[in-house]
Amino acid sequence: MQTTEPYPDGSGEADAPARVVIDRSDSLARWRFVCPNGHADWDPTNNHLWCATCAALHGVDPEYWELLDKKTGETVPWAAVVLR
Numbered sequence: 001m002q003t004t005e006p007y008p009d010g011s012g013e014a015d016a017p018a019r020v021v022i023d024r025s026d027s028l029a030r031w032r033f034v035c036p037n038g039h040a041d042w043d044p045t046n047n048h049l050w051c052a053t054c055a056a057l058h059g060v061d062p063e064y065w066e067l068l069d070k071k072t073g074e075t076v077p078w079a080a081v082v083l084r
């Protein structure tokens with residue numbers, strides 16, 4: 001029996017993505033984490049995010065499963081995002 005497993009799903013520390021906590025009342029955080037096309041005007045929906053600016057620009061339902069961290073230039077999988 002394992003006693004030191006840090007993750008309840010058993011995936012282990014090496015496989016688990018780092019959690020990214022986003023405080024959506026913090027305007028700096030809102031502008032740091034943007035949709036893959038660089039917009040801050042997204043909203044969380046069922047297990048993913050939806051970008052209002054992409055919808056206005058392209059007339060489609062812009063659904064994404066990752067955010068772009070403009071500070072690091074890397075994408076953050078939605079599964080790792082924790083909204084405050």
Ligand SMILES: [Zn+2]
Nearest residue numbers: 035039051054
């Ligand atoms: Zn967008």
